Amino acid sequence: MKEIILTLTALMVFMPMQAKAFCGFYVAKADADLFNEASKVVMSREEDRTVMTMANDFQGDVKDFAIVIPVPTVIKKSQVNVADNKLIDHLDSYTAPRLVEYYDDNPCHQRVYMEAMRSGAAPMTSMDSEAFKEAKKLGVTIEESYTVGEYDILILSAKESDGLLKWLNNESYKLPKGAEPILKSYIKQDMKFFVAKVNVKEFESSGFTYLRPLQVAYESEKFMLPIRLGTLNAKGPQDLILMTLTKKGRVEPVNYRTTKIPTGNDIPLFVANEFGDFYKAMFATQVEKEKMKTVFLEYAWDMAWCDPCAADPLQPEELRELGVWWLDEGTGMMLPGRRAMPPQAVNAYVTRMHVRYDAKTFPEDLVLQVTEDRQNFQGRYVMRHPWNEEADCEEATAYYQDLTKRFEKEAKTLANLTGWDISDIRKKMEENGQSFDMKPHKDERPWWEQMWDNG
Amino acid sequence: MLERLRTISQDPRHFQILTLGSLLCFLFFFYDFAPAIEIIPFVVGTCLLTQYVFTKVFKLSHFDFRSPFITSLSLCLLFKASVFLLYPIAALLAIGSKFVIRYEGKHIFNPANFGIVALLFLAPDMVWISPGQWGSALWLALALAAFATLVLLTARRGDMTIFFLLSWVFFVFGRALWLGDPLSIPLLSMQSGALLIFAFFMISDPKSTPDHIVGRALFTFVTAGIAYTLQYHFQIREGLFYALFFMSMTTPLIDSFFKSQRYQWRQA
Structure with a gap:
């Protein structure tokens, strides 16, 4: 019996989870009503080298955009780069939780196997000498000052947090309440501050209509992501999607627990129309279950291959731009029915973590480590289409009896995962071709009409 | 029975x-x-x-x-x-x-x-x-502590666990106070399952630690200090285990300064 495998083209389903901020925090220059709810960050890490790429989907007036990020070392101009939005978006959709669909075989006949796949991509000035003097008076040292792309960047070190706070306020970076003790803690840990705002002139001449992601490369034993400042000006808990690229294996926080997002569950067909809502509800339920104390693993996989692939694999050039400097000239793994990477990029491992946090349950920055764990994991949800054409045999009767049980199980699974009302789920299933009373489909036409299909 | x-x-x-x-x-x-x-x-x-x-x-x-x-x-x-x-x-x-x-x-x-x-x-x-795999489920820590109290009551070297935990408290809370951090940060570190397993089941091993109580107090304090330094200043996540490894080598030396009776497991 021949097995036919058809792959439909990938459809994008957007999740209504908007990525809105950096892991640092926005400071409004005018009293704009800004808040950060979610941020998307890519970190590549090997040896003591880190490249951090921070997505920027700031929506307001670019003049109001400003960020302060604690960094472990002084960052020179050549260590900063402005990347393309597409890079992060590509990695995001490549690693996003996915919906897979299968079609049941004819219970009477040969197998016809189709697979479709949907990806739930998470939509998720240079200083004058006066300023230097002023800063010095307040115990703030401007270590570096430069413009990269549309951003004016300062690297600050400070002796006292109140001086730093005062200086930032004088420079009209408006800091949220409660920032001072945190700044103080970072200063004592010998952290520097990466301060960026938009150079409007550069931005206008760049021709871009949006702010591009900032990239920072540095060498430090410290492998961590500062999240503490970010909790200050957020209204309630916020989301962070952290994607890491490493040579060895999965990245995990050492000071918080990692939990795998539920995966492999069979869910009703109608979810295809509202995959974003489904994922959002499921994530919220899981967060609640874990009392918002864990980091969720959504994807962990060798970049050399994917199965199923939620998006086209990243090109070696894209990986390099995201900080994978160790990429070698290995050979890609070709597996039948799967998409393999072009032959260069094999020794990169991607981890996607999703964390919802606030200052209460995540009081400390994420301290990370690269492990040797290379086990594959993906958030994957399965829809199984029942056989809905002619089936007139004994097996079909059993098949249809089983279907009802199966649908009921799917409904329960979905209710458990999302906390949705089960009767609503059943109703939606009925409306979407999953009747709880499906019967074997018999062709009642005369045999000659069946033969020529002309009835 | x-x-x-x-x-x-x-x-x-x-x-x-x-x-x-x-x-x-x-x-x-x-x-x-x-x-x-x-x-x-x-x-x-x-x-x-x-x-x-x-x-x-x-x-x-x-x-x-x-x-x-x-x-x-x-x-x-x-x-x-x-x-x-x-x-x-x-x-x-x-x-x-x-x-x-x-x-x-x-x-x-x-x-x-x-x-x-x-x-x-x-x-x-x-x-x-x-180390983070355990998370910080407080009740897990409490259950562990309760079990361990039973162990402590019967083991003569239970004092090692107490000495070590006190030393760890000294370092991580000291750090938080110095940095001006909220105390929820050192509390998070105290709730780490790996730390508790280390404290209750590894450093308390009566066969490989100093015989004299003063020796043991010194041993645990220095171990905690080294582990803290490795973990927080050198970013070595396995700091606890390295610290105990290196300190174990000093046990004969400590024993030669503080002499006491050798421990024997009581035979059940």
């Missing part, structure tokens, strides 16, 4: 086995990233077999399964490797060290700690510890 129970309860190792065993079960049922189930028979088997072989080689009076069993459970809980073979190797080295690396009739290293650190040195690209 009651008499039998009393005899069993006199050996703290029974409580240790019970606690570590329940923890392992807990991991399997409730946590992701639990150790792969197939490693357990290999680690336990290798530990027991190594102990048996060395008992015969060194012509010891009897084979006692309890200590190697505790070592194997600690290894299953803490040690992670990307290559399966490394699990039995760690078990072999752990138990082997107990018989081979000795000074004046006392083994130098806590076996599980030796197994872990040896592999961290020998195969740094293939092994790791997941």
Whole structure:
């Protein structure tokens, strides 16, 4: 019996989870009503080298955009780069939780196997000498000052947090309440501050209509992501999607627990129309279950291959731009029915973590480590289409009896995962071709009409 | 029956086995990233077999399964490797060290700690510890502490755990006070399951730690200090295990300054 495998083209389903901020925090220059709810960050890490790429989907007036990020070392101009939005978006959709669909075989006949796949991509000035003097008076040292792309960047070190706070306020970076003790803690840990705002002139001449992601490369034993400042000006808990690229294996926080997002569950067909809502509800339920104390693993996989692939694999050039400097000239793994990477990029491992946090349950920055764990994991949800054409045999009767049980199980699974009302789920299933009373489909036409299909 | 129970309860190792065993079960049922189930028979088997072989080689009076069993459970809980073979190797080295690396009739290293650190040195690209895997479920810590209190009551070296935890509190809370951080940060660190397992089951090993109480206090304080420095200033996540490893080597020296009676497991 021949097995036919058809792959439909990938459809994008957007999740209504908007990525809105950096892991640092926005400071409004005018009293704009800004808040950060979610941020998307890519970190590549090997040896003591880190490249951090921070997505920027700031929506307001670019003049109001400003960020302060604690960094472990002084960052020179050549260590900063402005990347393309597409890079992060590509990695995001490549690693996003996915919906897979299968079609049941004819219970009477040969197998016809189709697979479709949907990806739930998470939509998720240079200083004058006066300023230097002023800063010095307040115990703030401007270590570096430069413009990269549309951003004016300062690297600050400070002796006292109140001086730093005062200086930032004088420079009209408006800091949220409660920032001072945190700044103080970072200063004592010998952290520097990466301060960026938009150079409007550069931005206008760049021709871009949006702010591009900032990239920072540095060498430090410290492998961590500062999240503490970010909790200050957020209204309630916020989301962070952290994607890491490493040579060895999965990245995990050492000071918080990692939990795998539920995966492999069979869910009703109608979810295809509202995959974003489904994922959002499921994530919220899981967060609640874990009392918002864990980091969720959504994807962990060798970049050399994917199965199923939620998006086209990243090109070696894209990986390099995201900080994978160790990429070698290995050979890609070709597996039948799967998409393999072009032959260069094999020794990169991607981890996607999703964390919802606030200052209460995540009081400390994420301290990370690269492990040797290379086990594959993906958030994957399965829809199984029942056989809905002619089936007139004994097996079909059993098949249809089983279907009802199966649908009921799917409904329960979905209710458990999302906390949705089960009767609503059943109703939606009925409306979407999953009747709880499906019967074997018999062709009642005369045999000659069946033969020529002309009835 | 009651008499039998009393005899069993006199050996703290029974409580240790019970606690570590329940923890392992807990991991399997409730946590992701639990150790792969197939490693357990290999680690336990290798530990027991190594102990048996060395008992015969060194012509010891009897084979006692309890200590190697505790070592194997600690290894299953803490040690992670990307290559399966490394699990039995760690078990072999752990138990082997107990018989081979000795000074004046006392083994130098806590076996599980030796197994872990040896592999961290020998195969740094293939092994790791997941200190965060345990999360900070407070009640887990409390349950552990409650079990451990039972152990402490019966074990003469329970003071090591208390000394160590106090020293750790000194360092992490001291750091938070100095930085002006909220106390929820050091509390998070105190709730780490790896830290508690280390404190209750590794550093408290009566066979590889100083005999005199002052020696033990000194030993734990310096261990905590080194671990803290490695972890917070050198960003070495396995700091606790390295610290104990290095400090274990000073035990004979500390013993020579503070002399006291040698510890013997009470026979059940």
